Ligand code: AMP
């Protein structure tokens with residue numbers, strides 16, 4: 001099956017590696033635009049993944065049988081709509097259905113209509129409304145920009161002044177002030193074909209920049225899967241009370257959701273609550289979820305893309321556990337670092353059970369260069385978390401990138 005993967009991050013590298021690991025020949029996969037690491041595994045083409053016309057022309061000429069959209073930007077730009085109109089099966093929702101991620105108020109409307117459990121929230125368009133909403137819920141305050149803000153739109157703080165400053169920065173987009181939800185966070189992905197949903201396996205993301213969940217929110221500094229502390233029946237409950245009703249409501253509105261429904265959840269004392277939906281695979285959770293997948297990924301995603309999940313096999317995951325640790329450049333997430341050389345990757349990849357997914361890397365002659373942000377995701381699989389952690393941290397210890405940082409506590413609490 002000829003497959004085009006759009007995107008250039010560690011998530012897309014993990015998708016490419018999972019396609020190959022589960023049976024798709026590397027020669028049948030193309031990534032656009034990809035990065036220096038993905039180019040070591042499959043052909044990369046310098047195509048603007050956010051340009052619907054360019055992607056559709058290329059995909060039509062090259063006769064791709066499946067297009068997998070990694071990031072949200074192409075969804076927002078309408079790339080999936082253009083591909084679908086050209087008759088190419090695409091794993092990624094329409095521009096309108098992707099508003100589930102792009103607009104927090106749209107997501108809240110869908111959840112209200114579908115009776116999906118989520119935090120109470122006030123929509124605010126003036127600072128006076130924000131102040132009133134903060135007072136209504138009290139501290140700690142949760143303030144969210146109502147639009148795509150590259151992972152920087154949310155603040156959780158007990159400092160009223162900081163909450164107001166954050167709101168003022170994004171007030172033009174609209175602000176959602178939400179009740180604070182206390183509990184463990186879970187990311188659970190569902191494949192969706194417009195009508196049916198199929199769960200993958202739960203993972204936990206580490207959103208804060210530093211150990212012990214300190215520092216600013218990031219795109220995600222690490223993840224692990226599975227979550228041994230989840231109650232029995234958790235996945236089925238999320239499917240029944242969250243994923244299926246959400247997909248049904250979108251179908252009812254004439255906007256069937258085809259692609260990946262990312263349910264960001266908090267398990268509170270009063271039950272499961274949705275804190276966000278995304279319309280795409282999560283990064284870095286994908287690195288651990290797909291690392292454990294045994295069922296052929298290409299077949300699953302094509303079944304979703306063509307409305308045939310009912311006839312697809314249920315995804316099977318290995319009992320082995322996976323963890324990923326993200327190596328970020330100096331100053332991330334606040335400041336951009338200059339381009340710097342990376343060394344030691346061969347050593348890292350040689351560690352038992354380890355693979356390295358690239359995000360912000362380019363090849364400069366013989367050298368691999370980091371171009372800022374989240375640079376690499378080191379992924380380790382093992383028979384238990386102690387094992388997987390040992391290997392992931394041994395591997396990341398071999399990587400030399402001036403000024404870089406990573407969290408030391410990924411999956412620590414589940415390791416013996
Ligand atoms: P979001 O972009 O909505 O996922 O929010 C980013 C992060 O902020 C989440 O991963 C949570 O850690 C935190 N967060 C969001 N909403 C809430 C909430 N209502 N209560 C507590 N923490 C939250």
Ligand code: GLY
Pocket residue numbers: 205219220278281282283284285
């Ligand atoms: N890891 C969080 C996200 O992908 O949005």
